[in-house]
Amino acid sequence: xxxxxxxxxxxxxxxxxxxxxxxxxxxxxxxxxxxxxxxxxxxxxxxxxxxxxxxxxxxxxxxxxxxxxxxxxxxxxxxxxxxxxxxxxxxxxxxxxxxxxxxxxxxxxxxxxxxxxxxxxxxxxxxxxxxxxxxxxxxxxxxxxxxxxxxxxxxxxxxxxxxxxxxxxxxxxxxxxxxxxxxxxxxxxxxxxxxxxxxxxxxxxxxxxxxxxxxxxxxxxxxxxxxxxxxxxxxxxxxxxxxxxxxxxxxxxxxxxxxxxxxxxxxxxxxxxxxxxxxxxxxxxxxxxxxxxxxxxxxxxxxxxxxxxxxx
Amino acid sequence: xxxxxxxxxxxxxxxxxxxxxxxxxxxxxxxxxxxxxxxxxxxxxxxxxxxxxxxxxxxxxxxxxxxxxxxxxxxxxxxxxxxxxxxxxxxxxxxxxxxxxxxxxxxxxxxxxxxxxxxxxxxxxxxxxxxxxxxxxxxxxxxxxxxxxxxxxxxxxxxxxxxxxxxxxxxxxxxxxxxxxxxxxxxxxxxxxxxxxxxxxxxxxxxxxxxxxxxxxxxxxxxxxxxxxxxxxxxxxxxxxxxxxxxxxxxxxxxxxxxxxxxxxxxxxxxxxxxxxxxxxxxxxxxxxxxxxxxxxxxxxxxxxxxxxxxxxxxxxxxxxxxxxxxxxxxxxxxxxxxxxxxxxxxxxxxxxxxxxxxxxxxxxxxxxxxxxxxxxxxxxxxxxxxxxxxxxxxxxxxxxxxxxxxxxxxxxxxxxxxxxxxxxxxxxxxxxxxxxxxxxxxxxxxxxxxxxxxxxxxxxxxxxxxxxx
Numbered sequence: 001x002x003x004x005x006x007x008x009x010x011x012x013x014x015x016x017x018x019x020x021x022x023x024x025x026x027x028x029x030x031x032x033x034x035x036x037x038x039x040x041x042x043x044x045x046x047x048x049x050x051x052x053x054x055x056x057x058x059x060x061x062x063x064x065x066x067x068x069x070x071x072x073x074x075x076x077x078x079x080x081x082x083x084x085x086x087x088x089x090x091x092x093x094x095x096x097x098x099x100x101x102x103x104x105x106x107x108x109x110x111x112x113x114x115x116x117x118x119x120x121x122x123x124x125x126x127x128x129x130x131x132x133x134x135x136x137x138x139x140x141x142x143x144x145x146x147x148x149x150x151x152x153x154x155x156x157x158x159x160x161x162x163x164x165x166x167x168x169x170x171x172x173x174x175x176x177x178x179x180x181x182x183x184x185x186x187x188x189x190x191x192x193x194x195x196x197x198x199x200x201x202x203x204x205x206x207x208x209x210x211x212x213x214x215x216x217x218x219x220x221x222x223x224x225x226x227x228x229x230x231x232x233x234x235x236x237x238x239x240x241x242x243x244x245x246x247x248x249x250x251x252x253x254x255x256x257x258x259x260x261x262x263x264x265x266x267x268x269x270x271x272x273x274x275x276x277x278x279x280x281x282x283x284x285x286x287x288x289x290x291x292x293x294x295x296x297x298x299x300x301x302x303x304x305x306x307x308x309x310x311x312x
Numbered sequence: 313x314x315x316x317x318x319x320x321x322x323x324x325x326x327x328x329x330x331x332x333x334x335x336x337x338x339x340x341x342x343x344x345x346x347x348x349x350x351x352x353x354x355x356x357x358x359x360x361x362x363x364x365x366x367x368x369x370x371x372x373x374x375x376x377x378x379x380x381x382x383x384x385x386x387x388x389x390x391x392x393x394x395x396x397x398x399x400x401x402x403x404x405x406x407x408x409x410x411x412x413x414x415x416x417x418x419x420x421x422x423x424x425x426x427x428x429x430x431x432x433x434x435x436x437x438x439x440x441x442x443x444x445x446x447x448x449x450x451x452x453x454x455x456x457x458x459x460x461x462x463x464x465x466x467x468x469x470x471x472x473x474x475x476x477x478x479x480x481x482x483x484x485x486x487x488x489x490x491x492x493x494x495x496x497x498x499x500x501x502x503x504x505x506x507x508x509x510x511x512x513x514x515x516x517x518x519x520x521x522x523x524x525x526x527x528x529x530x531x532x533x534x535x536x537x538x539x540x541x542x543x544x545x546x547x548x549x550x551x552x553x554x555x556x557x558x559x560x561x562x563x564x565x566x567x568x569x570x571x572x573x574x575x576x577x578x579x580x581x582x583x584x585x586x587x588x589x590x591x592x593x594x595x596x597x598x599x600x601x602x603x604x605x606x607x608x609x610x611x612x613x614x615x616x617x618x619x620x621x622x623x624x625x626x627x628x629x630x631x632x633x634x635x636x637x638x639x640x641x642x643x644x645x646x647x648x649x650x651x652x653x654x655x656x657x658x659x660x661x662x663x664x665x666x667x668x669x670x671x672x673x674x675x676x677x678x679x680x681x682x683x684x685x686x687x688x689x690x691x692x693x694x695x696x697x698x699x700x701x702x703x704x705x706x707x708x709x710x711x712x713x714x715x716x717x718x719x720x721x722x723x724x725x726x727x728x729x730x731x732x733x734x735x736x737x738x739x740x741x742x743x744x745x746x747x748x749x750x751x752x753x754x755x756x757x758x759x760x761x762x763x764x765x766x767x768x769x770x771x772x773x774x775x776x777x778x779x780x781x782x
Contacts, residue, residue: 054421055447069773075740142605143597144614166539167600168751252603256539257744268739271418274542275731275739276442 041291047284054270054280066285076286078257079265080293082172086179086261087240087297093180094236095229098187103217105188106195119192122185130182134249137178141165166251168258175259179246183239187232194228195221223307230305237297241290262290372404375674377432378423379409380416380661386694387492393690394682401681405674417443424449424666431669432678437480437488437660438725438732444664445480450487451665451672457486462680471683473717476660476700479725489679490662492691493698494622495713496546496726502637504616512641514653516554516584519644523593526616532595534588535610535618537603538751541743542731546619547588548746549727550643551581553657557650561728565737570768573760577650582756584646585749599751604628611636619643621659625709626696640712656720660700741766 048066052059070076101122105115125133140147143164153161165174198221206216222229244263247255254274255264268275270283377395381388388411395407412419416435421443423430433440444450457469457477464471473493480488505511508526513519523533537543552561556577564572572578588594595615598606604627610618611628613636618624625638645653665675688701696707698714706714717723731738745762748754754762
């Protein structure tokens, strides 16, 4: 009994010491996170209630007037529409393709080397700066000497070789396709990493039972990938809602209106540039709505994707 | 626990998202009046003359200058030499120059807020106006105007072209000293016109007739980078100048009731914007041209003319057809219009000394030093633009522009001053609608109705205060 009591006391002491150690280890990170992330976030909420150019120490407090103005701001709603289009249509295309490639690559038809090469090729756009990719795609879509029209001309489809891919109506889809090309590799790598963790015995057992590739993918791969998929969807939501660089760099001196995302609009309002709007308070209100959008998306996505945990 | 998890997740996500608002933008800026960066002449020796050897006032300390030019641009080459020469002339002054690029004011904002030393900044007048002048952050420079110009026996104001100090005064005081002058007009290749038997149109009808002739020959008349909304807006703005006269566009936006747009003249302007588009005078696919595709196509002889700023010859010089002879003509007059062909847009780039500058004396002296004729000539030579300095050379690439300014009967600000004084109206109301107008997505009547309603709405907001009275 005495020995047990001593051991209990010793363990208690160790727990206390461990707790004491946690604080100094966590403190630097906590301070940095508070100063550089939490504080700006809270301050942004405050800034959104001011009419402020950003060039003076203080602005005029206007309460929720910036948000009221947003309700009637047609440009804001059109940018939000495009942002949601990226989120939903882009998401469907990206995850559709990522699933397709995951199914193909995890089917066992490919050797480990081929799988790695294919994965690396698809992931490649992620190692190139977005600005460079945007410029590249602007050249691909160029009506006169772009790669796409030249290709159609080469294979003799005259009608398609004359299409203005960046013209009204088409440019949004043109940009979406470019974004799918950029991001599909990243999500494919995430999903494949999840597949690699699934025990091969499960696949073998399914095959022994006579399941075909599709049945294996639907009944084994997807359920066991569900947690990874949930994280990937949330991550895509955040990525899609804050889309900025590609649109901003796509058209040199000015992103075409049709591809203004809400983040681009926030930048134009806050930092002006050619238009010199310099409405930092209003721009911050736009940013706050993006935060709300992300929050809603995260909650809805996690609720919709909630499943019983499958263990293996 | 789940709720707590959500809260933590949302907090992390929101922090990442919102903290981006406070930081400097990470994306390289588009170049508004950009010259092709990093052209070879960076290696060229800029100014060879010795600076005027005149003992100026006793100056000392650090002079912090943030310039809108990027390293490698022709203007940067000129200003580097000026800085070097200034430091030789004033050995006790250490000029700390930052080539900040077109985002200079975004960066300056953080510096001014943080109390970081910033003594001199340059940018286009409209942007300086919105950022510094309107916020009462620019130092008045009136007394400097009567001081002697550097190395000359004349007042500083006399080395500047008449009228260039007037448009951007703040509270009646001079706070902005321009050094470069641009304008917008139609540009063409003299050889193309000669080969096709074209003559410069003086009226809108002649312009349309010229385009009809070219269309008949299967050639494109007008090049346009149609995805750039403020380039598309040139058509509405210039037609407004010619149909309604200078100042009318500004007055229409200033009308708090929006009723000014009911004037039939505005409907005529809107209809005329659509005329060349409806008649097929714009090059194929113009509305999808991502800059600089349109201007490159023009420089390659795929269209006869382009309506753009006077920076376009410089921007296209490397890709133009061999022997391309840059010429320009002012936006033509319109029959029964109130505007005249001799009314010219002046787009100015220059300096402002921030109100809280720590070395304003050195900054003032630097401005005077940099306005010496030899530096202005070199600027003109390398950057192919006009100078605001009296007697400075004219760029041979712009043989017509000097004449427009010499014979002008009135100068006006770009976009009639609307972009400068009503940037929110310009960006959120006008630009998107005029884009739809020129792309035939709305009718002229719908456009005018929208302008009427939206302008009244713009002025009816109790807060935030519209820009013009901020």
